[in-house]
Amino acid sequence: MNIQVKRKGIDTVELPLNGSTFTKKVMGEHNLAFSIVTAEKIDLRIGDTVTYKGETFTINQEPSVKRDHLYEYNITFEGNRHTLIRYILKDEGAFTFTYTGQPDDFMFMFLECVNAVDSGWTAGEVEDFEDVTIDFDKNDCLSALSMIAQAFDAEWDIKGKVISLKKTVGVAKDFPVSYGMGNGLYSLTRQSINDKVIVTRAYAVGGDKNLPEGVIGNLKLNDYIEKNVDLYGIREGIFEDEEIYPKRTGTATAVSQSSEEIFTLTDTSIDFDLNGKLISGESGKIVFKSGSLNGNEFDISSYNHATKTIRYKANKDSNGNFFPFGVTVAEIGDKYTLIGIRMPQSDIDSAYAELTAGRLKYLNDNSAPRVVYDLELDLLELKRRETLPDAGDIIPVSDSELGIDENIRVTSVSYPGHYPDVLESGMTFTAEVGNEVTYTLIQKVQNDIKEQKEVVTQYSKTSWENDRRNVQALNEFIGKVLDPDGNLAEPIQQAIVGMFGTPSMYYDLDGISMSVNNGGDPNAFAMTGGRLIHRVFKIDGLGYIWNLAPFSVTGLDPLKSYYLAAKCSRTSLTGEWVLTENQIPTEGDVAYWYFNFGILSSVLEGVRSFRATKGFTVISGGQIETDVITAYMIDVDTLIVKNLKTSSLGKRIEVIAAENNLRMYSDSSDLLLEIDDDNTYEGVNGSGDILFGAGVSVGSSPYNTDGYSSVGKKGFFTKGFFEGKIGLFSDTVKTSKYIGKTEKKTGQISNLSDLILAEGNVILNTVPDVGESCKIKNNTSSTITITASESLGQRFIKQLDNTTTFTMSLGAGSVASFQYHKDVADDLWIRLT
Structure with missing residues (x-):
């Protein structure tokens, strides 16, 4: 069973679905992955697509290939959700912005951005939630979608190009499973999630704004609540949310501008007099939560309770410019909140209630060990019941031994790509179930979001004393430093930050290796082909990853050194390596960029060396960010390297x-x-x-x-000798050769191999050792014969039904394994499978 690959809508090659695995996770990966071994090269490229289960899957990364006498391909086609990684979320052209609204508002903004570069995306089912505010900072669209879902405590799902945002994706399936034959479950494994500690006693701390009189520091609950203390003892934890504080979100019913510096906002729903409510030591501010001024705050200069009008001042920068300015001003309908103001008791009560609810949810989520279960489902039973669990579905799972009897979410599924159209022996359907869903943010930079707290290493008193002594010694060292040659203007440079490198050198190389003194010849040099991924330069509309051709040169002048640079086209993503005596500036050619890589030395004591100059180094405070550190000795307690x-x-x-x-x-x-x-x-x-x-x-x-x-985890392999006891048929110690080989064969099999890929009729080894085993796969499209020996009567094949034959048939693509057995009465190849 094959699947058609297309390139820009045109059929190219077909791939066997029996070499594929389909995987889907809630708000995670969605792909069809192939692992193929073939004698022929397969023409596959980034952008090639297949249609599977009615959806388009695309190759987004170069397939990996290993070649010896066969080609081994690992190819991944990804669903449409993964194309969102290509695009940066923008709002009216801005990459960094704050947005406030309900799910419909966010979905409108999101789709407007995505459809500008990739048309056809639409909204599916979008449920209602309360307004939230999210700060976006150069996020790719898939990460941004997860941020939106997380902010609403919801989940997203994508089918084709239709995006849904719901409290929970998936449906309840009437497919109860339990361990045992006919119950739908082959195996069940419990896995512990260790990213959070157990909490049985919970406290709560909120924000530090608009605090009630008498409250210092942060809004907090003075008591605690407990759960499962009898099971796990006292394990304390704190629920924290700095956005919980006494506040009200109002809406502008009228706006005006009195002068360049003074603006007004009227909100007829204000239910208390702001006058006299200013918190001592703070200035009252209005903070906009939507509209053109979203995320900006301004000082309140006065308030008229009769008209419910707030008068606020524009911000002034160092150049004397005012903001708001021009058309970027508040509008009717804009939402806002107030800080620095003592809020009414009703808002204080609401804040405490929100903090109480947050603490309770925090305790419920953390008061027991968090686990997920890996299930191996019975494919025959799935097909018999005509059901196929999907990621997000809820199924009843029970196991009396593990104490499970509940409805649990399926968070991921994985099964052969040709199921359920084909059902074969050895197929497996695996699913992960659990009530934990992970919001995956693709960009590594998302690790720096506000919620993450920087962990600062706590040093002991001894460490502090050592550090102080080291600083004193360093000061003495600085005072003694001198320039013995008298050539330096300043022998010591002191600065806050040091940066080394230029933008043209900020790039990475993928799959490229260098051969200095190639083949033992110091005047020969070579570079393999591969990819140059630039961090700064790019071709608009095409990208920033250039494919570089292989390069080699001989006959270099032993007395000369050379510059090595990547010559990259300005109009296409192709390039080549150039080695020259004279350096070429980056912008030295209107058709190409020259990205300097480094310098190849002259021949010194019979060899050349290469020193790279690409990359950059930043030194700030106690940190160094760089690509390569070369040292004869590194003396550290902890070293983290790439x-x-x-x-x-x-x-x-x-x-x-x-x-x-x-x-x-x-x-x-x-x-x-x-x-x-x-x-x-x-x-x-x-x-x-x-x-x-x-x-x-x-x-x-x-x-x-x-x-x-x-x-490996699944077995031992050797291409040399193996010594050990053969326990099945003999107690003698024997040495066998060629264990674990894979060979293509026709005719006589003379070696012991792990797998014979039969290209025609084959004859089993005529001089086997006791216990010798062999596995044969019919690698043809028709039936072949397997013969026990060269001449009739020497030995036989004992079939699975215990009958003996001299010759047997093996269907196309089928596999049979044998082991040789010999005693006084029998002289047999025993068929095991």
Whole structure:
């Protein structure tokens, strides 16, 4: 069963759905991922699409491919929700702005922005909630959508290009599941969520504005509430929300401007006299919550209670300019609030009630361990009941052993892409269920939102004393520093911030490696192809990721040094490497930008070295932000790095954060050992799919003729020798060769392999060892025969039904595994599957 790939609406290639997995999470990933091994190259590009379950899925990142004698592809097509990452949320052209309103207001603003760059987006079901205010700061649209949902304590869902915003997405499904045959559940695993501590005693603290008389610091509840103390003991926690304080949100019924500096706002619903209510030591302010002045606050100069009119002053900048100004002024219907004012008792009571409700919800959410459950559902039972749980649905789950009997949210689902059209043995449908939903913000910069509190390390008294001594010693050091050569105007530079680098050098390289002294020749140099991702420069309408072609050169002058730069087109996302004696300015060519990378030295003591100049470094206070730190010794207690190399060439250890692995290289830069979280070769499964996972590997590749071994979570693989006890058929110690190989074969099988990809009829090994095993997959489109030996009578195949045959048939795409057994009476290849 295949699925058609399209490029700009035109059919290109077809991909097998039996090599795919569909995944969907509530407000999270939505993709169709393929893992394919093929002898032919597949033409796939960013922007290619498939239509699956009535929705369009797009390749947004280059598919990964590994090639030896076969091509191994990992391809991910993502749903429309992921295209929102491409666009920045804007309101009337502004990237940084504050917005106040109800869900309909936010959805109108959001769709207006998205449809300006990608038409066809519409609103689906949008439920009503109270007004909220959100600060946006250069957020991509998918992150912004999650921020909107989180602010309303709601959830978003996208089907096609229709966006819904509801209290809860999904529906209740009448599909009760429990462990056991015919009950719909193969396995159930409970996972603890450790990102929050258990709280059994809760306090509450609000904001510091408009505090009632006698309250100092913050609005707070003087008592506490408890839950589950008998189960978990006293575990204290504090509910905090600085936006909870006595306030009223009013609406302008009339506005006017008296002069360049004075404005008025009338609100006929004001129900108390502001005069005499100013809090001592503070100035009364009006803060706008919507309209052109949204987020701005102004000093109140007077209030007329008879007309319910507030008179406020414009803000004046250092150049003498006033704001509001021109057409950017308050309008009828704009919402506002007041601060610095002693509010009426009704508003104080409302604030305390809101704080009380927040504390109760906080305690209920945190008074027990938070868990989710991983379910493996029975696909046959799903098909029999004609149901398919979706992310967001609610299903009844029960398990008497784990004490579960309740309706639980399905937060994610994952199953083979060709289900339910095809039902095969070995298929799995996994679902995560739990009542916790995560608001995923795509941009890393979102980690700096206001709600996050900076954690400051607390030092002991001994540390303080050591720090003070170090500062005193540093002052002595500064007083002694001198320039022995007399060439420096200032031997010590003192500043608040130091920045090094230029905007043209702010870029990253992806998939590019350098070979200095290429092939042992100091006058040869090479760069592989790959991508240059620039942080500043871009081509409007196209992007900022250039594809660079491979580059190599020989015959360099040993007495000369060279500049290396990336020559990138100003009109297309293509480029090449250039190595020149003379530096070329970034803007030195009307058709290209030249992004300087670094300097290749002359030949010194038989070799060249390369020093990069790209990137930037910022030094401020006690922090250094940079790309690479090179040192002969680093003496620190804690070091957090993205990438670490003990040497640039030859024998070295590398830590690569982006891939989450550790590598060790030989003198000749060959990979010797790797610890990896997801890319260790684990062998081949019964369907012929190559498996990768967490583990340790020795050697550079499972296809390397020099040998390779790996230990993963799912098994052990080696391309060398294996020694151990064979316990099933023999107590003797034996040594076998070629365990774990994958081969394409036709005819005689002479080696022991983990998987034979049969290209035609095959004959099992004629000289097998006791306990030898072999797995064969019919890699053709027709039936093949498997023969037990070269000549009739030497040995037989014992089938699954215990009958013996000399020759058996194997259907197209089917898999059979065998193990050799020999004793006095029998001489058999026993079929295991």
